[in-house]
Amino acid sequence: MTTMLTSPVTAAEVPAKGPKTNRIGLTQKDYQGAESTLCAGCGHDAITSSIVKAFYELGVDPHQVAKLSGIGCSSKTTNYFLGQSHGFNSLHGRMATIATGSSLANRNLIHIGISGDGDTASIGLGHFAHMVRRNAHVVYIIENNGCYGLTKGQASATADRGTRMKSGVTIQDAPVDLCTMAIKMGCGFVARSFSGDTQQVRTLLKAAIAHRGAAVLDIVSPCVTFNNHEGSTKSVAYARSHEEPLHEMDFIPHFENISVEYDEGTTTVVTMHDGSRITLTKLAHDHDAHDRIQALTLLDEAREKNLFYTGLLYYSRERDALDDRLDLVDEPLATLPQSKLRPSLDVFHQIMQGFQ
Amino acid sequence: MSQAVAEPEGGLAGAAFLPRVNDITIRIATPNGSGSQSANLILMRSIFAMGIPVGAKNLFPSNIQGMPTWFIIRANEDGWLAYRDHTDLMVAMNPQTAAEDIAGLSAGSMLVINEAQRTLANRDDLIVFCVPFNALVAEVCPDTRLRKMVVNIIYVGVLASILGIAFEEIERAIDWQFAKKAKAAELNKTAARAGFDWAQEHCLVRSAHRLERRNKTHGDLVIEGNEAMALGMLFGGATFLAWYPITPSSSLCENLIKYLDKYRRDPETNQATYAVIQAEDELASMGMVLGAGWAGARAFTATSGPGISLMAEMAGLSYFAEVPAVVVDVQRMGPSTGLPTRTSQGDVGKAYTLSHGDCKHVLLIPGNMKECFEFAQEALDLAEQLQTLVFIMSDLDLGMNKWMSEPFAPPTKPIARGKVVSAEGLSRNGEFARYRDVDGDGIPYRTLPGTQHPNAAYFTRGTGHTEKATYSEKPEDWERNIDRLARKFESARAMVPAPVVENDASAQVGIIAYGSSDPAVQEARHTLAREHGVATAYLRVRALPVNGEVKAFCERYPLVCVVEQNRDGQVASILRSEYPEFATRIKTALHYNGLPIDAESVARKVLHRIAEEKGTA
Ligand SMILES: Cc1ncc(C[n+]2csc(CCOP(=O)(O)OP(=O)(O)O)c2C)c(N)n1
Numbered sequence: 017m018t019t020m021l022t023s024p025v026t027a028a029e030v031p032a033k034g035p036k037t038n039r040i041g042l043t044q045k046d047y048q049g050a051e052s053t054l055c056a057g058c059g060h061d062a063i064t065s066s067i068v069k070a071f072y073e074l075g076v077d078p079h080q081v082a083k084l085s086g087i088g089c090s091s092k093t094t095n096y097f098l099g100q101s102h103g104f105n106s107l108h109g110r111m112a113t114i115a116t117g118s119s120l121a122n123r124n125l126i127h128i129g130i131s132g133d134g135d136t137a138s139i140g141l142g143h144f145a146h147m148v149r150r151n152a153h154v155v156y157i158i159e160n161n162g163c164y165g166l167t168k169g170q171a172s173a174t175a176d177r178g179t180r181m182k183s184g185v186t187i188q189d190a191p192v193d194l195c196t197m198a199i200k201m202g203c204g205f206v207a208r209s210f211s212g213d214t215q216q217v218r219t220l221l222k223a224a225i226a227h228r229g230a231a232v233l234d235i236v237s238p239c240v241t242f243n244n245h246e247g248s249t250k251s252v253a254y255a256r257s258h259e260e261p262l263h264e265m266d267f268i269p270h271f272e273n274i275s276v277e278y279d280e281g282t283t284t285v286v287t288m289h290d291g292s293r294i295t296l297t298k299l300a301h302d303h304d305a306h307d308r309i310q311a312l313t314l315l316d317e318a319r320e321k322n323l324f325y326t327g328l329l330y331y332s333r334e335r336d337a338l339d340d341r342l343d344l345v346d347e348p349l350a351t352l353p354q355s356k357l358r359p360s361l362d363v364f365h366q367i368m369q370g371f372q
Numbered sequence: 373m374s375q376a377v378a379e380p381e382g383g384l385a386g387a388a389f390l391p392r393v394n395d396i397t398i399r400i401a402t403p404n405g406s407g408s409q410s411a412n413l414i415l416m417r418s419i420f421a422m423g424i425p426v427g428a429k430n431l432f433p434s435n436i437q438g439m440p441t442w443f444i445i446r447a448n449e450d451g452w453l454a455y456r457d458h459t460d461l462m463v464a465m466n467p468q469t470a471a472e473d474i475a476g477l478s479a480g481s482m483l484v485i486n487e488a489q490r491t492l493a494n495r496d497d498l499i500v501f502c503v504p505f506n507a508l509v510a511e512v513c514p515d516t517r518l519r520k521m522v523v524n525i526i527y528v529g530v531l532a533s534i535l536g537i538a539f540e541e542i543e544r545a546i547d548w549q550f551a552k553k554a555k556a557a558e559l560n561k562t563a564a565r566a567g568f569d570w571a572q573e574h575c576l577v578r579s580a581h582r583l584e585r586r587n588k589t590h591g592d593l594v595i596e597g598n599e600a601m602a603l604g605m606l607f608g609g610a611t612f613l614a615w616y617p618i619t620p621s622s623s624l625c626e627n628l629i630k631y632l633d634k635y636r637r638d639p640e641t642n643q644a645t646y647a648v649i650q651a652e653d654e655l656a657s658m659g660m661v662l663g664a665g666w667a668g669a670r671a672f673t674a675t676s677g678p679g680i681s682l683m684a685e686m687a688g689l690s691y692f693a694e695v696p697a698v699v700v701d702v703q704r705m706g707p708s709t710g711l712p713t714r715t716s717q718g719d720v721g722k723a724y725t726l727s728h729g730d731c732k733h734v735l736l737i738p739g740n741m742k743e744c745f746e747f748a749q750e751a752l753d754l755a756e757q758l759q760t761l762v763f764i765m766s767d768l769d770l771g772m773n774k775w776m777s778e779p780f781a782p783p784t785k786p787i788a789r790g791k792v793v794s795a796e797g798l799s800r801n802g803e804f805a806r807y808r809d810v811d812g813d814g815i816p817y818r819t820l821p822g823t824q825h826p827n828a829a830y831f832t833r834g835t836g837h838t839e840k841a842t843y844s845e846k847p848e849d850w851e852r853n854i855d856r857l858a859r860k861f862e863s864a865r866a867m868v869p870a871p872v873v874e875n876d877a878s879a880q881v882g883i884i885a886y887g888s889s890d891p892a893v894q895e896a897r898h899t900l901a902r903e904h905g906v907a908t909a910y911l912r913v914r915a916l917p918v919n920g921e922v923k924a925f926c927e928r929y930p931l932v933c934v935v936e937q938n939r940d941g942q943v944a945s946i947l948r949s950e951y952p953e954f955a956t957r958i959k960t961a962l963h964y965n966g967l968p969i970d971a972e973s974v975a976r977k978v979l980h981r982i983a984e985e986k987g988t989a
C-alpha cells in the first residue's frame with residue numbers, strides 16, 4: 017500500500033522512475049479494491065474499472081470517499097474498487113437512505129452509491145425518488161441489467177415491455193425509466209450510458225463527481241449469465257448495436273487550466289460548481305442538456321421506440337445540494353467537538369425556567 | 373338561577389361535612405378540537421403554583437375535531453399522581469358523552485354541566501353545578517366564532533371558585549400560558565372572571581373538595597416526556613435526526629427541531645451543527661440514522677410500534693455491522709387504526725430481539741421525566757460506546773402527558789464517543805482490525821470515513837466478515853464473530869442503568885415494574901401496606917439486559933409480581949428465561965386496556981396473585 021498524501025505533490029517530489037502516478041502521487045493500483053467475484057464478462061466489472069480509472073485520473077484522495085451500496089451483484093462491487101475508502105454494503109433497496117445519512121454526517125466526503133436495477137427500481141424506488149428529490153450530495157450509479165442477477169435472473173422493473181426473459185417469461189408491465197424519474201424529481205445531473213462504452217462512462221463519472229448534489233447515472237450493464245440472450249434489450253449485443261450517443265463528451269477538471277477551442281455551433285460547454293467543465297459536441301441528434309422538457313421528451317421517445325440514447329441527458333445547477341440547503345457547518349457533523357454540541361449551562365437554566 | 377346548584381340527598385352541606393383538602397381528581401370532558409387544552413393547562417398551572425403536587429392525563433382520540441377527549445387533572449398533596457379511574461369532579465362539557473360521563477360517577481361526586489344539558493344531570497346523589505355557559509360566554513365574547521373556545525376558560529373560573537383557588541392564581545396562570553399574546557390573555561381573564569364571579573354568587577353549596585396553598589412544588593417542573601427527551605437529545609449532542617411523523621412520538625421531534633434551531637447554531641456563522649430530515653417512511657429514517665451513525669454522527673430517530681416494525685431489518689444491520697444508532701419508541705397500541713392514541717408497553721419484547729438472526733438489543737426504559745432527559749443522553753453515549761442499536765422505550769403516557777418532576781441536573785458527564793481510532797492512533801498502533809476484540813469486552817474499534825490514513829478504511833457488511841472486515845463465509849470466522857457479539861452484550865449489561873431497588877425485610881412479595889408504571893406501583897404499594905397490611909419490595913427495571921440485582925431480587929422474594937402494560941407479560945417472559953430457576957415464582961400483574969395504569973388495579977392484581985399463592989383465590 018502506498019502512503020497517502022494529503023496535498024497534491026509538486027513535480028519535484030514525483031519520483032523519476034517507478035509506476036505512473038496521478039497528481040496526488042498515487043498509482044492506479046491504489047484505487048483498486050478486492051478481486052471481483054462476479055461472472056467473467058459481467059458488465060458490472062467494466063463499470064468498476066471505469067470507476068477506478070476515473071478516480072485515479074481525477075486524483076481524488078481515496079480517504080475522502082465513502083462507497084455505499086444496496087444488495088445485488090452490482091452492489092457487491094463497492095468492495096472491488098477504492099480499497100482505501102470506507103465502504104458500506106448495506107441492505108437491499110436502502111442505499112439511498114444510508115447515503116443520505118452519511119452525506120449529512122460528513123459533507124466533505126465524496127459519496128458514491130452503487131445499486132442495481134432491482135435494488136433501485138423495485139424495492140428501493142421510493143428511497144431513490146426521495147433522495148433525488150432532496151438532492152443529497154451523492155453520485156448514484158445504477159448498474160442496469162434488466163434482471164435480478166444475484167437471485168438468478170428474475171425480471172426487474174427496468175426490463176422493457178415485450179422483451180423476453182431467459183425463463184421464457186415475456187414482460188407485460190411498463191418499465192420504470194430511472195432517468196425520467198430522476199429528472200422529474202428535480203435531479204440536476206442525469207446521464208445514461210453503457211458499461212461497454214468505457215470512455216463515456218469514465219467522462220460521465222468524473223463530471224458526476226464534480227457535481228454538487230445528486231448525480232444519477234443509469235448505466236446499462238449486461239448480465240452475461242441471465243439476460244444476455246436474443247430478445248433482451250439489456251444484452252451486450254443489443255446495447256452495442258443500439259447505443260446512440262447524444263454527443264461526444266469531454267471533461268476538463270478544475271485543476272487543469274486548459275483553454276479549449278470549440279465551435280460554438282456544435283459544442284456547448286457546461287461549467288460546474290467547482291470550475292470543472294464538460295464539453296458536449298453535437299452528433300446526429302441535437303440535444304440540449306440544459307432543457308428539461310427536451311430531455312423528458314427524448315426519454316419518452318426512446319421508450320416508445322426502444323431507442324438507446326446515451327450521454328448527459330440533463331444538467332442544471334439550479335438547486336442547492338441537501339447539505340448546503342440545511343446550512344450545515346463546514347466541519348463534518350461527525351467530528352464536531354462537545355463545545356459545539358452541548359449548549360451552555362446558561363441555556364440549560366433558561367430552558368428549565370420555562371417549565372417551572 | 374337560584375337552582376343552579378343541587379345538593380345530593382342527605383344534605384352534604386350540613387355542619388358535620390368537611391371538604392377533602394388537596395386530594396382531587398378532576399375529569400374534564402370536551403369534544404376534540406374545541407380548544408380546551410390551554411384552559412386545562414391554566415387550571416393545572418394554577419394548582420401547581422399553589423404548591424400542590426399535580427399531574428395530568430390527556431385521553432384523546434385519533435381525530436382532529438369532534439370526537440370526545442378527557443383531560444384528567446389529579447392534585448394530591450402526598451404526591452400520588454398516577455392515573456385514577458375514580459372522578460371527584462366531572463366537568464361535562466361534551467353533550468355527546470355527558471350521559472355516560474355522569475353515569476360513571478360515584479355517589480357524592482361533583483358535576484359541572486352546562487345548564488342547557490341540565491336534564492342529563494338526572495342523579496340525586498351528586499353535587500351538581502348547572503352553569504349557564506351559553507349566556508356567560510355570549511356576554512364576554514362578542515365574536516361568535518371564538519365562543520366554542522372561550523367557554524373553556526369559563527369553567528376554569530367556575531372551578532377556581534368552587535375549589536377555592538384565588539382568582540389571582542388563575543390570572544397569573546393565564547399570563548404564563550399566553551406569555552406573548554396580550555390580547556388573548558385579556559380575553560381569557562375576562563371570561564375566567566365571568567365564570568368565577570358567577571360561581572361566587574350562585575354556587576353556595578359547600579364543595580366536597582378544597583385546594584389550599586402548600587409548598588410542595590417549589591423548584592419542580594411540569595413537563596412531558598417528549599419534551600424532556602428532546603432536551604436530553606439537545607444536551608446529549610445529537611447531530612442527526614431522521615423521522616417520520618407518528619403519534620405519540622412526533623412531538624419529541626418537533627420539540628427538538630425548535631430547540632436545535634435556537635440553540636445549536638454556530639455562534640460565528642449561524643450555521644447548523646445538526647441535520648434533521650423528515651424521511652419518506654420509517655425504513656428510510658432508520659437507514660439514514662445508520663448511514664449517519666456509520667459516518668460518525670450522533671444519530672437517532674423517534675417512532676412508535678408501527679415504525680419499529682418497519683425498522684426491523686435495519687435493526688439487525690445495526691447489530692451485526694455494529695453501527696451506532698438510537699431509536700426512541702414512544703409506545704402505543706398497534707397496529708393500524710383504532711387505538712393509536714392509547715398508551716401501551718407492548719413493544720418491549722419485540723424491540724429486545726428485533727430483526728432476524730441472533731439479535732439482542734439494549735433497551736433503556738425511563739420511568740419519569742428526569743430519566744427521559746438523562747436516558748436520551750445516555751443512549752447516545754451507549755450507542756457509540758457499544759457500537760450498536762440502543763432503544764429508549766418510552767410510551768404515550770410518559771411522552772405526551774404532563775408530569776410533575778424534580779428539577780433536572782445539568783449534564784456534566786463529557787460526551788462519550790466510544791472506541792474511535794484517529795489517524796494518529798492508527799499510526800501509533802500500526803494494524804487496524806475493525807472487528808477484533810482488542811480489550812476483551814467484545815467491543816471492537818472503529819474508524820470514521822474521512823480518516824486520513826492508509827489503514828483507516830474498512831468494508832462494512834451485515835454478515836460474513838473476518839476480524840479485518842474482509843469477506844468470509846468460513847464457519848469458524850462467523851461463529852467467532854457472533855460469540856464476540858454475545859460478549860459485547862454482556863459488557864452492555866454492566867453499562868446500562870441499574871435497577872432502582874427498595875428492599876423490605878418483612879416483605880414476601882416483590883414487585884417488578886418499569887417505565888410509566890412507576891407512580892401507580894408506588895401508590896399501590898402504599899395502599900397494599902396501609903389498607904391490606906401487605907408489605908412489598910419494589911424493583912424498577914431501567915434497562916435490558918437486566919443485571920445481577922434483578923436476580924438477587926427474584927431470589928429474595930417468594931412471590932415476584934411483574935407489573936406491565938401489555939397482555940402477555942413480555943418482561944416477565946424475559947426474566948423467566950434469564951432465571952429459569954425462579955421461573956415459577958415470577959407472576960404478572962398486567963394492565964392493557966389503553967388507559968394509563970392506575971394504582972387501584974395494580975393493588976387488586978397483586979392481591980389476586982397473593983391469594984392464588986395461598987390457594988384462596
Ligand atoms: C429484503 C430483501 N429481499 C430480497 C433480497 C434478495 N435479493 C438479493 S439481490 C436481489 C436483486 C438484485 O438485483 P439487482 O439490484 O438488479 O442487482 P444485480 O444482482 O442484477 O446486479 C434480491 C431480490 C434481499 N437481499 N433482501
Ligand code: SF4
Nearest residue numbers: 055058089165239240
Ligand atoms: S449473475 Fe449476472 S449480474 Fe451477477 S455477476 Fe453474473 S453476470 Fe453479473
